[in-house]
Amino acid sequence: MPIILRLDRVMADRKMSLNELSGKVGISNVNLSNLKTGKVKAIRFSTLESICEVLECQPGDILEYRPADTRDTNLGHQE
Numbered sequence: 001m002p003i004i005l006r007l008d009r010v011m012a013d014r015k016m017s018l019n020e021l022s023g024k025v026g027i028s029n030v031n032l033s034n035l036k037t038g039k040v041k042a043i044r045f046s047t048l049e050s051i052c053e054v055l056e057c058q059p060g061d062i063l064e065y066r067p068a069d070t071r072d073t074n075l076g077h078q079e
Helices: 007-013 018-025 029-036 045-055
Strands: 003-005 063-065
Touching: 007 029, 007 045, 018 029, 018 045
Parallel strands: none
Antiparallel strands: 003 063
16 A cells, blocks of 8 residues: 555554543544554545644654655666
8 A cells, every 4th residue: 555654653652542532533443543543545634633632743653654666777777
């Protein structure tokens, strides 16, 4: 999947537990855990906004785009 979730990293940087973030954001531990582990296909902007507000971060701190094909097509070739 080209979108990588980095919520666990941001939570660790802020020393915030899943239970604490869940309570402050207002979503269940299960849903937040699924989000944290990347087992979701979508996230509501309102949820993303709440997470960013609580963690004092930007959406780009939590979400990363990585193209599906990350192989270097120039491997073995020097420029």
